[in-house]
Amino acid sequence: xxxxxxxxxxxxxxxxxxxxxxxxxxxxxxxxxxxxxxxxxxxxxxxxxxxxxxxxxxxxxxxxxxxxxxxxxxxxxxxxxxxxxxxxxxxxxxxxxxxxxxxxxxxxxxxxxxxxxxxxxxxxxxxxxxxxxxxxxxxxxxxxxxxxxxxxxxxxxxxxxxxxxxxxxxxxxxxxxxxxxxxxxxxxxxxxxxxxxxxxxxxxxxxxxxxxxxxxxxxxxxxxxxxxxxxxxxxxxxxxxxxxxxxxxxxxxxxxxxxxxxxxxxxxxxxxxxxxxxxxxxxxxxxxxxxxxxxx
Amino acid sequence: xxxxxxxxxxxxxxxxxxxxxxxxxxxxxxxxxxxxxxxxxxxxxxxxxxxxxxxxxxxxxxxxxxxxxxxxxxxxxxxxxxxxxxxxxxxxxxxxxxxxxxxxxxxxxxxxxxxxxxxxxxxxxxxxxxxxxxxxxxxxxxxxxxxxxxxxxxxxxxxxxxxxxxxxxxxxxxxxxxxxxxxxxxxxxxxxxxxxxxxxxxxxxxxxxxxxxxxxxxxxxxxxxxxxxxxxxxxxxxxxxxxxxxxxxxxxxxxxxxxxxxxxxxxxxxxxxxxxxxxxxxxxxxxxxxxxxxxx
Numbered sequence: 001x002x003x004x005x006x007x008x009x010x011x012x013x014x015x016x017x018x019x020x021x022x023x024x025x026x027x028x029x030x031x032x033x034x035x036x037x038x039x040x041x042x043x044x045x046x047x048x049x050x051x052x053x054x055x056x057x058x059x060x061x062x063x064x065x066x067x068x069x070x071x072x073x074x075x076x077x078x079x080x081x082x083x084x085x086x087x088x089x090x091x092x093x094x095x096x097x098x099x100x101x102x103x104x105x106x107x108x109x110x111x112x113x114x115x116x117x118x119x120x121x122x123x124x125x126x127x128x129x130x131x132x133x134x135x136x137x138x139x140x141x142x143x144x145x146x147x148x149x150x151x152x153x154x155x156x157x158x159x160x161x162x163x164x165x166x167x168x169x170x171x172x173x174x175x176x177x178x179x180x181x182x183x184x185x186x187x188x189x190x191x192x193x194x195x196x197x198x199x200x201x202x203x204x205x206x207x208x209x210x211x212x213x214x215x216x217x218x219x220x221x222x223x224x225x226x227x228x229x230x231x232x233x234x235x236x237x238x239x240x241x242x243x244x245x246x247x248x249x250x251x252x253x254x255x256x257x258x259x260x261x262x263x264x265x266x267x268x269x270x271x272x273x274x275x276x277x278x279x280x281x282x283x284x285x286x287x288x289x290x291x292x293x294x295x296x
Numbered sequence: 297x298x299x300x301x302x303x304x305x306x307x308x309x310x311x312x313x314x315x316x317x318x319x320x321x322x323x324x325x326x327x328x329x330x331x332x333x334x335x336x337x338x339x340x341x342x343x344x345x346x347x348x349x350x351x352x353x354x355x356x357x358x359x360x361x362x363x364x365x366x367x368x369x370x371x372x373x374x375x376x377x378x379x380x381x382x383x384x385x386x387x388x389x390x391x392x393x394x395x396x397x398x399x400x401x402x403x404x405x406x407x408x409x410x411x412x413x414x415x416x417x418x419x420x421x422x423x424x425x426x427x428x429x430x431x432x433x434x435x436x437x438x439x440x441x442x443x444x445x446x447x448x449x450x451x452x453x454x455x456x457x458x459x460x461x462x463x464x465x466x467x468x469x470x471x472x473x474x475x476x477x478x479x480x481x482x483x484x485x486x487x488x489x490x491x492x493x494x495x496x497x498x499x500x501x502x503x504x505x506x507x508x509x510x511x512x513x514x515x516x517x518x519x520x521x522x523x524x525x526x527x528x529x530x531x532x533x534x535x536x537x538x539x540x541x542x543x544x545x546x547x548x549x550x551x552x553x554x555x556x557x558x559x560x561x562x563x564x565x566x567x568x569x570x571x572x573x574x575x576x577x578x579x580x581x582x583x584x585x586x587x588x589x590x591x592x
Contacts, residue, residue: 013300020305056492058474130512139466141513143498221501226473229495245498255501259387259475261414 030276037269044263049270055228057256057264064271066230070145070246073231074220075213077149077242082156083206089157090164090202095190113158121222124151129223137243139234143225146242151219156209163208167201168194200289207286211279217250224248226255249275349566352398354382355389356477357502358426358521359402359555362586369582370573377566383502386477393558394418399567401558404477404521405484417560423574424555425589427522428482429539431507431529433514438462440533446486449517452494457515469497470509470518478503481553482519523587545589555588 040049044062052063089109093102124147132150133142171194179189195202225245234240247255253268253275260268353363360383367379384392386403393401394415407420430446432438438461441449448454450469458464471493472479479493487493498513500506503524510516511528522539525531531539534551543549563571573579580590 016301017304020301024305054495059492133513141468141498141516226499227496228499245496255473255499256475258384259391259473261391 033269033272033276037266037271037273040263040266040270041273044267044270049267050274053230055252057260057267060263062263062267064249064252064274066228067247067249067252067271068274069230070224071214071248071250073145073241073246074148074152074224074248075210077145078152078156078213079206079210081149082153082209083160085153086157086160086205086209087164087202089161090168091190091195093161094165094168095186095194109158109161112154117155117216117218118222120151120155121219124148124219124223132243135243137234137237137240140240140243141225141245143223144243144245145224145231148220148224148246148248149242151223152213152216155216155219156212159212160205160209163205164198164202167198167205170201171197204286204289207282207289211282211286214275214278214282215250217248217254220248221251221254224251226251349377351377351379351400351567351570352382353379353400353402353557354384354392354398355402355558356386356404356555357383357504358386358404358478358523359389359423359557361523362424362555362583362588363402365586366570366574366579366582369578370570373573374569377570379570385473385475385501386480387475389477390415390418390558393560396560399559400563400571403556403558405480405553405556407556407558408480415560419559419561419563421557421559421563421571421575422554422591423557423571423579424583424591425544425552426555427539427541427544427549427589428478428485428519428551428553429522429525430517430532430534431510431520431525432517432532433510434528434530435514436462436517436530436532438532440536442535443486446534447488447491450487450493450497450519451491452496463515465515468513468516469494470506470513470516471497471499472503472506472519473499473501476501477553478519478521482551485551485553486519525587541584541587541589552589554591 040062049062049064050068051065052061053065054061054063055066089105093105097105128147128150129142131142132144132147133140175193175197176189179193180186184192224247226247227245228247231241231244231246234243249271253271256264257268351367353359353367360381363379363381367381370377370379382398386405389398389401389403390407390411391401392398394411394417404426407418412418430441436457438457441460445454445460449460449467450471452469454460455467456464457467483493498509500509503521506518506520507524507526507529510518510520517532520529522541522544525539533539534549537543537549539549539551544552557571557574559567559571562568574583575592580592583590
């Protein structure tokens with residue numbers, strides 16, 4: 001009897017320790033990145049690092065503003081292109097799909113999540129970039145924010161669709177039944193009752209998709225051009241800013257880390273710290289929203 | 297339970313922190329170069345016998361195909377010696393050789409004084425010389441450029457092909473990343489002290505990627521190692537001189553740089569034998585056959 005008691009208590013502690021271990025790993029990664037990047041914060045200064053618009057390490061200029069702008073624009077583009085698509089896919093699978101179609105579409109979307117990002121980059125490089133290059137704007141090289149946004153939109157599709165579908169499914173049946181009983185059509189119910197109720201879950205899904213988009217590296221390096229200037233419109237039409245080449249924060253680290261030494265290496269770790277903080281913010285926001293949804 | 301969890305976390309943190317102090321800054325540079333260099337095979341530099349030795353070469357993508365051909369030729373004579381060749385760029389080559397993560401570091405430029413100051417153990421052996429050609433997309437109509445025009449195009453002063461006698465279209469500049477030896481040599485010999493390569497340039501991470509980009513991007517221009525020239529890109533004469541091996545050998549084509557192999561300290565054992573082979577008449581024959589220039 002004593003042995004079973006010991007095993008019972010012991011197992012609980014072992015599980016606790018393994019959970020603490022994963023917590024420790026996250027903590028250590030954060031501390032390590034912060035420690036390596038700290039000289040960059042002290043020597044370059046937070047202001048110059050975040051708002052400086054010139055990144056030329058050979059001339060001791062370390063301004064991350066072009067990369068911040070690049071990451072932000074690409075993520076925004078991915079959300080603008082990908083979220084409506086994901087939402088419609090989620091509504092389709094939760095509400096209107098016949099079960100046979102749903103059984104084909106869902107594995108297909110989940111397969112999208114499993115494709116390695118370098119394959120997405122290859123697809124973007126070989127198919128999307130020449131297609132974007134067809135747009136008749138002078139200075140359009142195909143590489144740039146538009147191609148990168150399209151690739152990212154496809155990459156965040158599984159995340160956002162999955163969570164949105166769960167949110168839609170967890171809307172209580174009574175809401176739907178009540179609405180239909182009052183004489184509304186299915187579509188009116190979806191738009192007027194189900195989507196508003198699932199709103200916080202859907203937003204949580206979008207925010208997680210944003211987190212995924214912010215962290216994407218390999219596919220971005222291959223299609224965005226990696227130029228070191230902030231994105232700018234190519235001619236008098238401000239919309240052509242989406243055809244500008246750019247560089248993301250993640251791409252900045254990946255392109256330069258293999259040969260960086262000294263202060264440049266510290267600056268790249270500082271970029272990592274910035275990314276880390278952005279992801280923490282994004283994930284916390286998503287968790288808060290999802291908890292709200294479950295209670296309310 | 298909660299107090300136990302807290303104490304356990306503290307103990308784990310202290311234990312792990314104790315294990316990591318002592319290698320604060322060596323660890324990230326090591327990790328960074330290990331991520332991109334061949335795995336270290338320290339035995340190769342000290343074991344004089346050749347039974348199953350491996351020599352790891354890392355660095356310049358210009359030297360990479362030449363090193364692979366030299367490895368194949370050497371294996372015909374010494375079948376027990378295996379040479380693994382990786383890219384990453386010249387600065388990676390310098391770092392890998394100095395830190396011992398590769399047996400031989402390959403660089404397609406002169407080693408900088410700052411690198412010699414930082415790594416005084418570096419031993420430099422020039423195995424060949426290589427020309428850098430100016431290449432453009434096959435449809436570009438321009439055949440000849442002066443050095444000043446090349447400088448102005450790459451620095452962004454000249455932006456349209458019509459300014460140098462071509463069609464009226466914007467020039468797309470493609471360049472290597474900052475750590476590239478090809479770029480370093482190009483900047484030193486063509487751009488000079490003041491002019492910088494334009495921030496709007498598209499960056500690619502290897503000679504091969506540059507070639508593919510030029511071959512598929514209309515109105516593009518880049519610099520490319522002689523060893524990577526093929527029919528998919530068009531070469532442009534500089535000051536009336538065509539980028540051929542004869543012109544580089546007789547001195548009329550001036551954009552030529554050394555291809556260096558670097559070791560930490562004097563080379564030993566199998567590494568020394570291979571390097572001596574490369575500098576021998578048979579090795580230099582292979583160098584010339586691959587489109588590079590001999591050193592003796």
